[in-house]
Amino acid sequence: MKNILKFAFAGAILFGMASCEDDEQNTTDLVQETVERGAVLRTVSLISNSLPIGVPTAEFSVLLEEQDAFGGDLLESVDVEILFTDGSDDVGDSSNGIVGERVFVRNIPASDFEDGPFGLPRHTLTLPLTELLSLVNLTDEDIFGGDSFSTFLTLNLTDGRVFNAENAGGVITGGFFASPFQYLTPVVCPVNEDTFSGDYLVEQLTPSIFGYDTFDPDGGGVILTLIENDEDGFIPGTETVLEDTQRLFDADYLAALGFGNTRTFTLNFICGEVSIPTGSTTGVQCSAGITIGPPTDVFGTYDFQDDTSFVLIITDDETGDCGGAIQTSLSFTKQ
Numbered sequence: 001m002k003n004i005l006k007f008a009f010a011g012a013i014l015f016g017m018a019s020c021e022d023d024e025q026n027t028t029d030l031v032q033e034t035v036e037r038g039a040v041l042r043t044v045s046l047i048s049n050s051l052p053i054g055v056p057t058a059e060f061s062v063l064l065e066e067q068d069a070f071g072g073d074l075l076e077s078v079d080v081e082i083l084f085t086d087g088s089d090d091v092g093d094s095s096n097g098i099v100g101e102r103v104f105v106r107n108i109p110a111s112d113f114e115d116g117p118f119g120l121p122r123h124t125l126t127l128p129l130t131e132l133l134s135l136v137n138l139t140d141e142d143i144f145g146g147d148s149f150s151t152f153l154t155l156n157l158t159d160g161r162v163f164n165a166e167n168a169g170g171v172i173t174g175g176f177f178a179s180p181f182q183y184l185t186p187v188v189c190p191v192n193e194d195t196f197s198g199d200y201l202v203e204q205l206t207p208s209i210f211g212y213d214t215f216d217p218d219g220g221g222v223i224l225t226l227i228e229n230d231e232d233g234f235i236p237g238t239e240t241v242l243e244d245t246q247r248l249f250d251a252d253y254l255a256a257l258g259f260g261n262t263r264t265f266t267l268n269f270i271c272g273e274v275s276i277p278t279g280s281t282t283g284v285q286c287s288a289g290i291t292i293g294p295p296t297d298v299f300g301t302y303d304f305q306d307d308t309s310f311v312l313i314i315t316d317d318e319t320g321d322c323g324g325a326i327q328t329s330l331s332f333t334k335q
Contacts, residue, residue, distance in 0.1 A: 039068035039163055040179040041078065041155045044122065049183065050243045051129045051149065052190035053140060053271075058129040060151060060185045065122045066113065068157065072121040075113065079154040080105040080125065084136040087146035088271075094147075097138040102152065105135060127151065145271025147187040154181070188245045189271035195307040196247050196269060197228040198334060205329040208254070209317045214292075214330060217255035223335060224249040226267070245269045253282035253290070265292075267312070273299035276314050286322035293318045295327055309333045 047061035068074040081102045086094045105127065113121035132149050133139060154164040165181040203221045204213040216222040226247040230236045235248065242248065247267045252260060261283030268275050278293035295313040302310035313329045 039066065039074060039155055039157060039161075041066055041153055041163070041181060042179050044116075046183070047124070047126075049185050050245060051132070051185055051187045052244065053143065053145070053187060055129075055190055059126055060129075060132070060149065060183065061124065061126040062183065063122060063124050064153075065116055065120050066155065067120055071119055072113075074157040074159065075110045075121055076156045076158045077110060078108040078123070079156065080108065080127075081152040081154075082127070082132060082135060083150040083152070084132075084138070085148045085150065087148060088144040091144040092142045092147070094138060094142050097142060098136040103135050105131075125151075125153075143187050145187060145189050145273070149185045149187070151183045151185065152181065186270070188243075189269075189304070191245050191269045191304075193228060193244060196267075196302070196310075197226050199223050199225050200249075200332040200334055202251075203331050203333070205311070205331055206327070208328050209290075209322060209326060210254070212254055212256045214314070214316065214328060215251040215253065215255055217252070217258075219256075222251070222255070224251055224332075226332075253284055253292075257284075259284055269302055272301055272304070274302050274310055274312055275299055276312070278318065288319070288321055290317050290321045291319060292316050300329065307334060 042065045043062060044065045045063040047063060048059055049062075051058045051060065064078075066072050066075045066078075081104050083102050084094070084097065084099055086092075086099050108123060108125070110121065113123045116122035127149075133143070152165060154162060156162055163181070200223070201221045202215060202224050204216060204219070208214040213219055213222075215224070226249050227236060227242075228247060229242050229244075235242045245268060247269070248264055249267070250262055250264050252262050263281060263283050265280055266277055268277060275294040276292055278291075280292050282290045282292060284290045292314050295315055298313065300311040300313040310332050311329060312332060313327060315325050316328050317323070318325045
């Protein structure tokens with residue numbers, strides 16, 4: 001069986017062949033053999049991508065890998081810029097800071113990269129919150145949940161060409177290459193690791209689509225287990241990091257209809273507000289597929305110091321797959 005792999009680099013569209021069984025090494029070899037123009041800066045691992053307020057070690061960190069037609073020999077340097085966005089107008093004072101404008105951070109020369117396991121240059125970029133704040137002339141007291149820092153990368157080649165988010169083809173920004181050249185890192189309020197986990201009774205406060213409960217099959221409430229990281233910092237049974245402001249739970253969407261589509265949903269606890277990420281898939285569809293996501297205006301809330309209960313408000317069928325999006329709310333009570 002053959003798959004056609006299509007690569008787009010700054011307007012050049014190139015084709016190669018690879019078997020379905022190709023592993024990451026074979027994919028890398030294929031890129032080196034077939035790509036004649038262009039380069040990517042691949043996200044190997046997003047190590048840390050949230051900035052909890054008041055945590056001295058808070059940082060943005062990503063492991064990058066440069067790929068080009070000559071096995072990394074075209075790498076000259078990478079420019080790093082950041083941009084601060086004030087998403088909490090009513091909290092904090094950013095009036096003296098640099099807001100909504102890009103600020104140059106540093107130039108990373110090729111000499112700061114090291115050979116990775118496939119012979120391609122790799123570099124771990126780490127930007128502590130303390131450095132980010134200093135660059136935009138702000139302090140811990142000036143920021144709050146809802147604010148964010150965007151990091152922009154520009155790849156400079158030895159032949160004078162430049163690649164960044166503005167000229168990278170859409171094909172290379174996702175999938176194996178995962179080369180977005182930019183990252184959005186939210187400012188969050190830390191959630192203690194031993195809170196908001198365990199069994200919760202979930203009860204519907206307002207109806208979901210079609211008048212049914214979102215997860216409960218009989219209208220009497222359903223017990224859901226909120227999952228936190230294991231002792232090594234990973235989602236239990238995986239090697240995936242769950243941010244300290246996130247919890248997971250497994251549930252059947254529209255269970256009363258008997259679909260039996262168990263999905264894992266994520267809860268984000270952001271400085272007093274709790275939500276589900278946009279585009280959360282349910283496994284149920286009328287046409288393209290029903291997704292649920294955050295509310296359009298008022299969010300559910302939680303208490304930093306009390307995890308016995310909280311309210312979640314969601315947008316059900318947010319894309320209108322089954323007739324139209326509606327806002328619905330659920331209560332979570334610890335058992």
